Amino acid sequence: MSCIRTTIRTFASRIKEILMKEIVTLLLILQIHIGSSIFAIGGPYIDNGDGTIKDTLNGFYWQKCSFxxxxxxxxxxATIMDWNSAIFSCQNLNxxxxxWRVPNVKELASLIDYRRTTHPIIDVSMFQNTIGGYYWSSTSGISAGSSPDSTAVNDFNSDPSSYVATPASIRRAYSIPRNxxxxxxxxxxxxxxxxxxxxxxxxxxxLRCVSGP
Known part of the structure; x- marks a missing residue:
């Protein structure tokens, strides 16, 4: 019986940990989408004709094209690069x-256009030829520790930390390597x-760099 109680306590503790992680994730989503002063909603946009797009709501100037x-x-x-190269590239963009700088995650999320049903999920009339893929933000991960195993099926330790609800088969695209x-x-x-x-x-x-506001 003692062994069973220990197992139940361990299982309950793990469930609590998972629920807390989901709550933190939800709070992060809310912070990203309804942040204190800059909402994760961009536009309307103006093409300035000089390779920049102005977000008239938030006051940003965006690089019109992917780096x-x-x-x-x-x-x-478009050029793909690691995070450090992205920081350097925007700082040296002429x-x-x-x-110019790499946008933070709230700024970058403001470009996502959820009205679109096909990728890229962005206003393609302004941000032409955008790649339907990953774009860097300057915001580093905020959690301590390391990721658990992301490959196991039906495992409470599985990760990815995805912030969009997608079918399990698609979520595998977001898998983070163990540890x-x-x-x-x-x-x-x-x-x-x-x-x-x-x-x-x-x-x-x-990468798409931002300037201002």
């Missing part, structure tokens, strides 16, 4: 005489599915 594409018509191939330290990750916006998620900084993703 690596031609600045005016978004032709050519465009329209403005100072990846959360603070070695940064948030990305996924313009294929919509939503944000932690992503290892050593991995490659696309």
């Amino acid at each position: 690596g594409q031609a600045s005016l018509d978004c032709s050519g191939s 465009l329209a005489g403005r100072i 990846t330290r959360y603070r070695s990750m940064a948030y990305i916006a996924d313009y294929r599915m919509g939503g944000t998620i932690e992503f290892p900084k050593a991995n490659n993703a696309y």
Whole structure:
């Protein structure tokens, strides 16, 4: 009986831990989408004709094209890079005489256009030729510790920390390798599915720089 009680307590503790993690995730979503001063809703937008798009609601100037594409018509191939390279690339971007940086996760999420039913989930009339994939934010992971095993089926320890509700078969795209330290990750916006998620900084993703407000 003692062994059974111990097992039940352990199981209950694990369930509580999972529920707390889901609550924290929900709070993070709310913070991202209804943050204190900048809402995760962008636009209306103005094409300034110089390779920048102005968000008239939030006061940002966005790089019209993905980093690596031609600045005016978004032709050519977008560049993929790791997180540190993204930080460096925006800091050294020479465009329209403005100072550029990697957007934080709230700013990046403001570009997600949930009215669209096909990818990329963004206003393609303004942000032409956007890749339906991952784009870097400057926001690092906030949780302590490391990710558990993400490969097991029906395992309470399975991770990914996805912030969009998707079928289990699709959620596998968000799997985080076992024992990846959360603070070695940064948030990305996924313009294929919509939503944000932690992503290892050593991995490659696309980039769109922001300036202002």
